[in-house]
Amino acid sequence: MTSAAGGLFSHVEQGPPDPILGIAEAYKKSTNPKKLNLGVGAYRTEEGKPLVLEAVRRAEQAVVSNPDHEYLPITGIPEFNALSARLAFGEDSSVIRENCNATVQALSGTGSLRVGAEFLARHYPVRTVLLPSPTWPSHNKIFPLAGVADVRAYRYFKPSSRGLDYEGMLEDLRKAPEGSILLLHACAHNPTGVDPSLDQWRGILEVAKEKKFLPFFDSAYQGFASGDLERDATAIRMFADEGMEMLLAQSYAKNMGLYGERVGALTVVARDAAIAERVESQLKLVIRPMFSNPPRFGAAIVVKVLQDPELYALWRKELKGMADRINGMRTLLFQELQRAGAPGKWSHIVEQIGMFSFTGLSKPQVEYLTAKWHVYMTLDGRISMAGLNQASCRYLAEGIADAIRACP
Amino acid sequence: MLSGRSALPLHSQTARVPAAAPRRCVICAHAVNAAVATKQESRLAFVEQAPPDPILGVSEAFKRDTSDDRLNLGVGAYRTNDLKPYVLNVVKKAEKIMIESEENKEYLPIEGLAAFNKATAQLLLGEGHPAIKEERVATLQSLSGTGSLRVGADFIGKFLPGRTVYLSNPTWGNHKNIFTDAGVEWKEYRYFDKATVGLAFEGMLEDLKAAPEGSIVVLHGCAHNPTGVDPTREQWGAIADVVEQKGHMPFFDVAYQGFASGSLDDDAWAPRFFAERSIEMMVAQSYSKNLGLYAERVGAINYVLADAAAAKRVLSQNKRIARALYSNPPVHGARIASIVVGRPELFAEWNEEMGMMAGRIKDVRQTLYDELVKNNPDKDWSFVTRQIGMFSFTGLSPPQVENMTQKHHVYMTKDGRISLAGLPSNKAANLASAIVDSFKV
Numbered sequence: 001m002t003s004a005a006g007g008l009f010s011h012v013e014q015g016p017p018d019p020i021l022g023i024a025e026a027y028k029k030s031t032n033p034k035k036l037n038l039g040v041g042a043y044r045t046e047e048g049k050p051l052v053l054e055a056v057r058r059a060e061q062a063v064v065s066n067p068d069h070e071y072l073p074i075t076g077i078p079e080f081n082a083l084s085a086r087l088a089f090g091e092d093s094s095v096i097r098e099n100c101n102a103t104v105q106a107l108s109g110t111g112s113l114r115v116g117a118e119f120l121a122r123h124y125p126v127r128t129v130l131l132p133s134p135t136w137p138s139h140n141k142i143f144p145l146a147g148v149a150d151v152r153a154y155r156y157f158k159p160s161s162r163g164l165d166y167e168g169m170l171e172d173l174r175k176a177p178e179g180s181i182l183l184l185h186a187c188a189h190n191p192t193g194v195d196p197s198l199d200q201w202r203g204i205l206e207v208a209k210e211k212k213f214l215p216f217f218d219s220a221y222q223g224f225a226s227g228d229l230e231r232d233a234t235a236i237r238m239f240a241d242e243g244m245e246m247l248l249a250q251s252y253a254k255n256m257g258l259y260g261e262r263v264g265a266l267t268v269v270a271r272d273a274a275i276a277e278r279v280e281s282q283l284k285l286v287i288r289p290m291f292s293n294p295p296r297f298g299a300a301i302v303v304k305v306l307q308d309p310e311l312y313a314l315w316r317k318e319l320k321g322m323a324d325r326i327n328g329m330r331t332l333l334f335q336e337l338q339r340a341g342a343p344g345k346w347s348h349i350v351e352q353i354g355m356f357s358f359t360g361l362s363k364p365q366v367e368y369l370t371a372k373w374h375v376y377m378t379l380d381g382r383i384s385m386a387g388l389n390q391a392s393c394r395y396l397a398e399g400i401a402d403a404i405r406a407c408p
Numbered sequence: 409m410l411s412g413r414s415a416l417p418l419h420s421q422t423a424r425v426p427a428a429a430p431r432r433c434v435i436c437a438h439a440v441n442a443a444v445a446t447k448q449e450s451r452l453a454f455v456e457q458a459p460p461d462p463i464l465g466v467s468e469a470f471k472r473d474t475s476d477d478r479l480n481l482g483v484g485a486y487r488t489n490d491l492k493p494y495v496l497n498v499v500k501k502a503e504k505i506m507i508e509s510e511e512n513k514e515y516l517p518i519e520g521l522a523a524f525n526k527a528t529a530q531l532l533l534g535e536g537h538p539a540i541k542e543e544r545v546a547t548l549q550s551l552s553g554t555g556s557l558r559v560g561a562d563f564i565g566k567f568l569p570g571r572t573v574y575l576s577n578p579t580w581g582n583h584k585n586i587f588t589d590a591g592v593e594w595k596e597y598r599y600f601d602k603a604t605v606g607l608a609f610e611g612m613l614e615d616l617k618a619a620p621e622g623s624i625v626v627l628h629g630c631a632h633n634p635t636g637v638d639p640t641r642e643q644w645g646a647i648a649d650v651v652e653q654k655g656h657m658p659f660f661d662v663a664y665q666g667f668a669s670g671s672l673d674d675d676a677w678a679p680r681f682f683a684e685r686s687i688e689m690m691v692a693q694s695y696s697k698n699l700g701l702y703a704e705r706v707g708a709i710n711y712v713l714a715d716a717a718a719a720k721r722v723l724s725q726n727k728r729i730a731r732a733l734y735s736n737p738p739v740h741g742a743r744i745a746s747i748v749v750g751r752p753e754l755f756a757e758w759n760e761e762m763g764m765m766a767g768r769i770k771d772v773r774q775t776l777y778d779e780l781v782k783n784n785p786d787k788d789w790s791f792v793t794r795q796i797g798m799f800s801f802t803g804l805s806p807p808q809v810e811n812m813t814q815k816h817h818v819y820m821t822k823d824g825r826i827s828l829a830g831l832p833s834n835k836a837a838n839l840a841s842a843i844v845d846s847f848k849v
Binding site for chain 1: 485512722
């Protein structure tokens with residue numbers, strides 16, 4: 001093969017493996033029968049199997065029996081957008097009533113964040129985004145690639161308590177430039193599982209108002225965290241009810257188990273309907289050269305589930321079931337860690353919420369756990385509770401105890 | 409990276425709106441959060457209304473027209489002779505198979521469904537192609553043609569900085585937006601010749617020769633959009649000569665493989681020819697039209713390279729780009745495609761259905777041609793049957809297009825493009841007389 005430069009791409013280097021998805025690849029390669037995959041954030045049943053919700057199966061049947069693959073509008077299925085906004089902001093939200101929201105269908109959480117970030121880079125004068133430390137690694141990539149170049153971290157996780165560094169957080173926020181984009185995890189913070197309390201959310205809101213921040217909520221676990229859809233939207237609704245202009249990236253990957261279908265929505269809440277309409281027109285200009293129009297199948301399923309009272313009730317029940325199992329694993333792991341005599345305090349395992357837990361394990365301890373115990377997890381000490389069951393909780397607890405003793 | 413961005417003013421004088429009225433409680437009309445709403449102006453107040461999409465606007469205007477004679481020739485999706493959308497039988501069968509086997513909905517890897525990627529590279533180059541055997545093809549499933557072009561464009565922007573992309577004049581409008589948003593500079597090469605209603609062949613070669621060495625050249629694999637004008641095989645040979653001489657990199661946009669002529673192999677002739685010539689290239693593929701999977705966003709970006717090591721590295725970098733755009737691609741459409749391609753009886757049936765779709769387009773072109781000749785035998789209407797694919801560049805000027813719409817209720821894009829997919833055979837006579845009349849304007 002020839003080309004002028006003797007290979008146009010000879011200078012292209014191998015990219016590093018993705019920190020999270022790379023773990024799944026490593027897990028697959030392992031042949032050890034005891035191997036445990038606590039990497040990817042996908043729900044697993046007690047038997048360790050992926051789960052497709054019954055409500056989703058039924059909705060899917062209905063969608064497939066009325067085949068339609070015609071292009072969606074650039075902004076996606078209108079009913080999907082309306083239902084998603086209602087799910088997040090609540091039936092009685094003034095945001096919706098007054099049409100202050102521009103809501104567009106996008107590719108799950110990632111795609112919604114990217115479209116939102118691109119929009120902000122073009123139309124919002126402050127190119128600073130504040131990210132919690134730590135946060136989902138992709139946040140650090142998405143914003144600068146979209147053109148929001150100034151990425152700053154605010155203190156969030158306090159290693160000593162394995163809880164929220166509330167004072168540190170407010171201090172860092174107060175020092176940040178006025179008008180910054182403030183990225184907040186709506187609930188079930190990823191990777192730590194540490195969420196602010198109601199009072200702490202109020203404190204954060206006050207600082208956000210003081211500093212004229214533009215909040216950008218990443219909501220990937222509504223209903224999946226506590227088992228209650230309304231409860232998990234508390235922070236979003238608190239900010240919206242205060243009249244804050246803000247952005248929201250919603251994902252149905254976890255709460256409806258639609259992972260690979262890439263279903264999500266981006267909402268921009270503006271001061272009034274006229275602005276929201278103009279914002280929507282600009283969102284279309286971001287979307288068209290990115291993917292033209294969003295994928296239909298998953299969104300059509302969501303519409304069915306949210307619109308059909310029986311399916312909706314079934315979904316709520318199944319959602320609670322998943323959240324309950326995860327909370328059950330937290331309790332069990334906590335008990336097993338004490339039984340195994342793992343050094344240190346472990347109450348954070350039951351205090352944290354959602355699919356992930358920040359164990360507090362150090363990098364060497366994680367590497368040890370992987371090498372000797374075949375436990376696959378991210379190097380920051382994050383484990384996915386969804387990957388555990390009754391049997392593996394004991395195994396993991398013993399592994400953790402061993403790792404801490406081996407790498408003090 | 410940001411060089412291609414449209415420079416919208418951050419604060420536009422014209423977009424200021426008065427401070428919003430306070431939101432009122434629906435029940436008691438009590439002002440809600442009045443203090444917040446009236447004191448603070450919106451931080452987004454200066455966002456301007458974007459212009460409407462030129463193609464969508466056509467469909468919207470068509471919908472408002474109540475005339476029985478109205479024709480929507482703006483549509484970019486296949487329609488049956490009864491002007492209905494068409495869901496392929498093989499797609500219905502594949503979906504049924506998926507439902508019955510209770511497939512899960514787990515995340516795909518960043519690069520997409522392995523079975524789909526394997527199948528798509530084979531469809532493009534032909535099964536058993538040496539480039540595939542030698543692992544010199546990097547394939548990443550992406551969001552149909554647009555998404556694949558965008559990942560490729562972002563890759564060019566990051567790893568081939570400073571290079572210019574050359575687009576045909578005219579080309580699909582979104583090509584320009586995609587490269588602009590990827591921060592890649594684009595220029596145009598002559599393509600459509602108004603005089604012959606055909607290819608501006610000499611002009612094209614001249615422009616490609618004049619382009620700096622190592623430029624990227626976007627070429628339509630077949631069924632050029634919007635003109636329907638494709639180079640002949642001989643012309644492709646000359647184009648390849650220039651590309652080779654100048655060390656250009658072709659970037660093929662393959663959106664109609666199988667849909668144009670009915671034959672997957674014939675429609676892939678151009679990219680395969682370049683592969684034969686050992687020219688490194690990028691190829692964006694779409695299954696929107698040939699599998700009718702429009703809304704499921706099924707496609708792939710391919711790199712056909714000189715060595716396997718480069719292909720591996722290039723794939724790893726494309727994965728990073730995709731990860732920050734959408735993480736991993738949608739599973740549904742890719743599964744459908746891989747089932748259809750993977751089962752011989754479905755694959756055969758798919759070929760038949762493509763033949764049927766391409767056949768209807770060819771037939772209606774012939775019918776339109778016959779009617780045009782009947783109506784005005786003195787003008788050369790041969791472009792209608794010479795052009796290929798869904799679209800046809802009529803050569804009508806904007807005022808003439810205006811006449812088509814205002815007088816004859818024919819909706820089409822201002823550039824003179826019509827979509828044959830939107831033409832039922834029993835309306836060909838009407839369309840012919842409208843065209844003949846409009847040329848007089």
